[in-house]
Each structure stands twice: as structure tokens, then as C-alpha cells.
Amino acid sequence: MVxxxxxxxxxxxxxxxxxHQELSWGTAP
Known part of the structure; x- marks a missing residue:
């Protein structure tokens, strides 16, 4: 049980x- x-x-x-994923994609070239 959780x-x-x-x-x-x-x-x-x-x-x-x-x-974090959004920030990574936003800073990706």
C-alpha cells in the first residue's frame, strides 16, 4: 500500500x- x-x-x-525536462529542452540548442 502507498x-x-x-x-x-x-x-x-x-x-x-x-x-527539469522543460528547462533542459528550453536550454537545448
Missing amino acids: SSGESCWSSFFVALTNI
Whole structure:
């Protein structure tokens, strides 16, 4: 079972990863 805390961190990690990917694509030549 996934606790609410783990679910929150998972969502935060996914959002952070998406932002990182966007920044990477934005700075890509």
C-alpha cells in the first residue's frame, strides 16, 4: 500500500522532473 506521504512525494518528484525536462529542452540548442 502507498501511504499518503509517499503519494505526495511521488507527485512532487514527478512535477519536479517535468520542470527539469522543460528547462533542459528550453536550454537545448
